[in-house]
Each structure stands twice: as structure tokens, then as C-alpha cells.
Amino acid sequence: MPSSLLPIRISDLRLIKGDRTVLAGVNLMIDKPGITVIMGPNGAGKTLLLRCLHGLIKPDQGQITLGQLRVAGSRDQQAMVFQQPVLLRRTALQNLAFAAPEIAKSEPQRLIQALESVHLADRAHQPARMLSGGEQQRLSLARALLSEPALLLLDEATASLDPASVLVIESLVKAQSAQGTKVILVSHDQGQARRLADDIVFMSDGRVAEQSPADQFFIAPQTPVAKAYLAGEILF
Numbered sequence: 001m002p003s004s005l006l007p008i009r010i011s012d013l014r015l016i017k018g019d020r021t022v023l024a025g026v027n028l029m030i031d032k033p034g035i036t037v038i039m040g041p042n043g044a045g046k047t048l049l050l051r052c053l054h055g056l057i058k059p060d061q062g063q064i065t066l067g068q069l070r071v072a073g074s075r076d077q078q079a080m081v082f083q084q085p086v087l088l089r090r091t092a093l094q095n096l097a098f099a100a101p102e103i104a105k106s107e108p109q110r111l112i113q114a115l116e117s118v119h120l121a122d123r124a125h126q127p128a129r130m131l132s133g134g135e136q137q138r139l140s141l142a143r144a145l146l147s148e149p150a151l152l153l154l155d156e157a158t159a160s161l162d163p164a165s166v167l168v169i170e171s172l173v174k175a176q177s178a179q180g181t182k183v184i185l186v187s188h189d190q191g192q193a194r195r196l197a198d199d200i201v202f203m204s205d206g207r208v209a210e211q212s213p214a215d216q217f218f219i220a221p222q223t224p225v226a227k228a229y230l231a232g233e234i235l236f
């Protein structure tokens with residue numbers, strides 16, 4: 001079933017930090033289900049855009065609507081996974097139970113299934129912060145998916161993780177997308193973008209430079225900046 005938070009419309013989004021305009025009028029419409037990957041050079045505004053979408057930052061100007069809702073109304077249907085896992089000083093299982101107390105009470109087996117889905121069932125009673133980076137991120141994703149979000153946002157969630165964890169996370173993200181969750185993912189990893197993306201949003205200098213179906217983007221990027229980025233000519 002397609003996500004109820006589509007289409008996502010972002011119009012003239014502006015954000016100023018200090019004396020810098022860091023989002024300089026972002027216009028974007030995402031109306032298709034599947035996985036949208038946001039790419040672009042360092043400092044392009046990818047993380048800030050994702051944070052605005054999740055209601056963590058209030059833009060100075062502009063509007064975001066998700067389906068019929070504004071961000072404040074859609075927050076409980078969204079989940080976000082950050083580059084650095086944010087876990088409590090509790091066991092892996094308790095981290096899930098804390099995030100989903102209703103499920104913990106009425107269907108505790110779902111928490112175990114969630115751990116199994118990220119290959120962490122045997123770590124259930126270990127302190128979450130003692131897990132490896134890859135394990136912590138897998139736990140973060142399991143926690144994010146417990147609420148069965150209509151929109152899943154991932155910000156460089158697999159950057160610098162071990163290949164096995166990357167594989168587990170990518171498989172789960174794909175499966176979740178196939179079940180109807182809209183996924184928006186920020187990644188610098190071109191391999192990952194090719195593996196996962198249905199469409200690409202390419203950002204540069206606080207704006208959307210290009211939005212294309214993924215197969216088209218990698219074969220024939222429309223803008224010089226995307227072309228240079230894919231060719232490895234833009235390092236920062």
C-alpha cells in the first residue's frame with residue numbers, strides 16, 4: 001500500500017544559520033513510492049533538509065506538506081535513523097521496549113522479531129552502547145521500524161559501517177519500502193545509491209539541482225554539477 005504521506009511537497013524552503021543561507025529556496029515534489037536517495041557535495045544542505053522534513057528544525061521560510069498534513073501532524077507516522085546511533089544506557093531489548101511501550105506490553109514477541117530482523121536476537125540482553133557500531137545502527141533501524149512508519153528517513157545511516165551491517169540495513173530498507181513505507185535516504189555512497197534508489201534528488205548549494213529517475217541519473221545526469229560529482233571531480 002502506498003504511503004499515506006505522499007505526495008511530499010516542499011516549497012521555497014529557506015534556512016539561515018548565522019549569516020549564511022544554508023537552505024536557499026528548496027523546491028521539491030516527491031510523489032512516487034519507493035526509495036528516494038538525496039545526494040550532493042558536502043555542505044549542500046542534505047542533512048538540514050532531512051531534519052526539516054522530520055520537524056527537528058523549523059525553516060525560516062517555506063512550506064512542507066506530506067499528503068494532507070504538515071510536518072507537526074505527520075511526525076508520529078515518521079521515523080528517522082541518524083548517522084550516529086542514539087541509544088539509551090539499557091539493553092538492546094529495553095531500548096526497543098522504551099521506544100514502543102504499547103508493543104512491549106501487548107505483543108512483546110514483536111520486539112524479539114525486530115531484533116531477529118537485524119540479526120541481533122542473541123544480543124537482546126546486552127547493553128546497547130556496548131554493541132559494535134554496525135550492531136548499534138542495526139538496532140536503531142529495528143527501533144525505527146517498530147512503529148511501522150509511513151515515512152522512513154535515513155541520514156548517512158551506513159557510513160563507515162562493516163559490509164555485513166550495510167547489507168542487513170539495505171535489505172531491511174528495501175523490504176520496508178516494498179511494504180509501502182516511503183524511504184528518503186541521504187548517502188554519499190554511489191554504490192549504495194545505485195543499489196537502492198528509485199529516484200535521485202541531487203542537492204548543491206542549498207538547493208535542489210536535479211531530480212531524476214535513478215537509472216537516468218547515473219547514465220546521463222542533467223546538470224554540470226551532478227556530472228562533476230559522479231565523475232569524482234567535486235571532493236568537497
Ligand SMILES: Nc1ncnc2c1ncn2[C@@H]1O[C@H](COP(=O)(O)OP(=O)(O)OP(=O)(O)O)[C@@H](O)[C@H]1O
Binds near residue numbers: 018042044047048049
Ligand atoms: N547549526 C549550524 N550552524 C551553522 N551552520 C550550519 C549548522 N548546521 C549546518 N550548517 C551548515 O549548513 C550547511 C549544510 O549543512 P548540511 O549538514 O545539511 O550539509 P550536508 O549536505 O548534509 O553535508 P555532508 O555531506 O557534509 O553531511 C553546511 O555548510 C554546514 O556547515
